[in-house]
Amino acid sequence: MGKVLEVIDLTKIYDGGILANHNVNFSVDEGEIHALVGENGAGKSTLMKMLFGLESITSGKVIVNNKEVKFVSSKDAIDHGIGMVHQHFMLVGSLSVADNLTLGVKGRGFFQDKTKALKETREIAKKYNFDIDADKLVRDISVGMKQKLEILKVLYRGAKIIILDEPTAVLTPQETEELFEKLVELKKQGLTIIFISHKLNEVKQLCDRVTILKNGKTRGTYLTKDVTEEEISRLMVGRDVVFEYNRKVMNSKKELLKLENMEYTDYFGVKRLDGVSLKVNDGEIVGIAGVEGNGQSELIEIIMGSMKPEAGKVIFQGKDITGKNTGFIREEGISFIPEDRLFNGCAEEMSVGDNLIVSNIASFTNKLGIINEKKVKEHCKELIKKYLVKTKDENQKIKGLSGGNIQKAIVAREFSAPSELLIISQPTRGVDVGAIEFIHKKILEKREDGKGILLVSADLSELIGLSDRILVMHKGKVVADLNNTKRVSEEELGLYMLGVKTKEVSANG
Numbered sequence: 001m002g003k004v005l006e007v008i009d010l011t012k013i014y015d016g017g018i019l020a021n022h023n024v025n026f027s028v029d030e031g032e033i034h035a036l037v038g039e040n041g042a043g044k045s046t047l048m049k050m051l052f053g054l055e056s057i058t059s060g061k062v063i064v065n066n067k068e069v070k071f072v073s074s075k076d077a078i079d080h081g082i083g084m085v086h087q088h089f090m091l092v093g094s095l096s097v098a099d100n101l102t103l104g105v106k107g108r109g110f111f112q113d114k115t116k117a118l119k120e121t122r123e124i125a126k127k128y129n130f131d132i133d134a135d136k137l138v139r140d141i142s143v144g145m146k147q148k149l150e151i152l153k154v155l156y157r158g159a160k161i162i163i164l165d166e167p168t169a170v171l172t173p174q175e176t177e178e179l180f181e182k183l184v185e186l187k188k189q190g191l192t193i194i195f196i197s198h199k200l201n202e203v204k205q206l207c208d209r210v211t212i213l214k215n216g217k218t219r220g221t222y223l224t225k226d227v228t229e230e231e232i233s234r235l236m237v238g239r240d241v242v243f244e245y246n247r248k249v250m251n252s253k254k255e256l257l258k259l260e261n262m263e264y265t266d267y268f269g270v271k272r273l274d275g276v277s278l279k280v281n282d283g284e285i286v287g288i289a290g291v292e293g294n295g296q297s298e299l300i301e302i303i304m305g306s307m308k309p310e311a312g313k314v315i316f317q318g319k320d321i322t323g324k325n326t327g328f329i330r331e332e333g334i335s336f337i338p339e340d341r342l343f344n345g346c347a348e349e350m351s352v353g354d355n356l357i358v359s360n361i362a363s364f365t366n367k368l369g370i371i372n373e374k375k376v377k378e379h380c381k382e383l384i385k386k387y388l389v390k391t392k393d394e395n396q397k398i399k400g401l402s403g404g405n406i407q408k409a410i411v412a413r414e415f416s417a418p419s420e421l422l423i424i425s426q427p428t429r430g431v432d433v434g435a436i437e438f439i440h441k442k443i444l445e446k447r448e449d450g451k452g453i454l455l456v457s458a459d460l461s462e463l464i465g466l467s468d469r470i471l472v473m474h475k476g477k478v479v480a481d482l483n484n485t486k487r488v489s490e491e492e493l494g495l496y497m498l499g500v501k502t503k504e505v506s507a508n509g
């Protein structure tokens, strides 16, 4: 097996002088699955964007199949057999799977031949053994299906080297397993895969070799069988990362949040919430587990006021807040970290600083409505430092930050707002191991401060590690209420999540 791709002394300096890659050297062999790991902001996405012709190269060389290449657009990269699935999906929700697959290929425009697109989609799905509904609208398909569609898009364009930037960040454990089976099949067919992930167990399970980036520089390439997860994370972060926390015994008595018999039916007539009741007390972390699409998102949107339930009540500190708007609910004292950080979490075009204070602006405004700029600046600088947000300064546009650093900024904003209850969805999605440890400790600090926390996460080890109680949702119902003092196992949670096992749940949740 020869090298299909090699980069030599590759350097990238963004406008504004940010050094994102510094003399990076690495190579990929034909037919291997090669992992690329590193802390948030280490330069992984930047490196891949240069290989895919999306970012210009400041200096250095890229060699594909033994020839130096100079890409000026992603079309050049595609012509050389390189395909990329981005960290954030690039699909059009209002178009069908088939239209998304064929969009933009060979001069096809919006008014392409629908029948042909459907036929081609079914053919390529069959060729690679991908199970996908060609005629469904993208907005109606699951996240796992969207991920498969992104990969099919790349294969359809003839890729032999596939770059996957954090493909599993948004997948459930089951969807991840399915994706890995597909990737192994593709490898058997001779394709080469570059796999970016923060989940080191996945790197060990799936990849042949791993290259580690730190602060824009390569720290070496290893055979994955020769390094442990601990060794990889030490090379990434520069210290040992520990995931064992001391939990103080809390005497939670005061009821902060109470949901009573929530009912919700979606636009298509599917019952999303079917009599959900639950309680969150002060100093308590209540975890919610469930395969995506079993009502968790609706539950949170209803609590936060962006959706209205058909029936049921949301009571916060004894007050009925059902159907109130999000601004009102926040002012009452609920903080919120949404699952989709780019869509709901931040204003992309605004600066890091503005994003850090946007939901908390009242605390910086005097009676006349004038904002205290100096106080704002100090507050932002402090948050950036405390939450280790890697940014040039508070004036940088937030969209110029790496994925994980955007997430850290949102966590910083929500954790610094004065609130009694935190609704937290997927807090560490796309976040590196060191920062996960940090965010987990912050969540536990909030608990010790007597705050109530409702935590939705697809990461079962995170739920088990942090929660005092875990509720499992299946088909819009709470099917289990597990006291987690003895640490429930991931397998057991999985059985409840799939509806194989059920447990009596008290009426009060």
Ligand SMILES: Nc1ncnc2c1ncn2[C@@H]1O[C@H](COP(=O)(O)OP(=O)(O)OP(=O)(O)O)[C@@H](O)[C@H]1O
Binding pocket: 014, 015, 016, 018, 019, 020, 038, 039, 040, 041, 042, 043, 044, 045, 046, 047, 087, 390, 391, 399, 400, 401, 402, 403, 404, 405, 430, 432
């Ligand atoms: N468009 C841009 N303009 C300016 N700076 C940028 C831009 N994109 C990324 N950067 C900076 O380059 C550095 C590397 O970012 P990159 O997105 O490559 O990191 P990453 O390793 O992919 O991180 P993550 O794990 O969080 O996704 C960061 O400091 C980031 O702020």
Ligand SMILES: [Mg+2]
Binding pocket: 044, 045, 046, 087, 165, 402, 403, 404
């Ligand atoms: Mg990235």
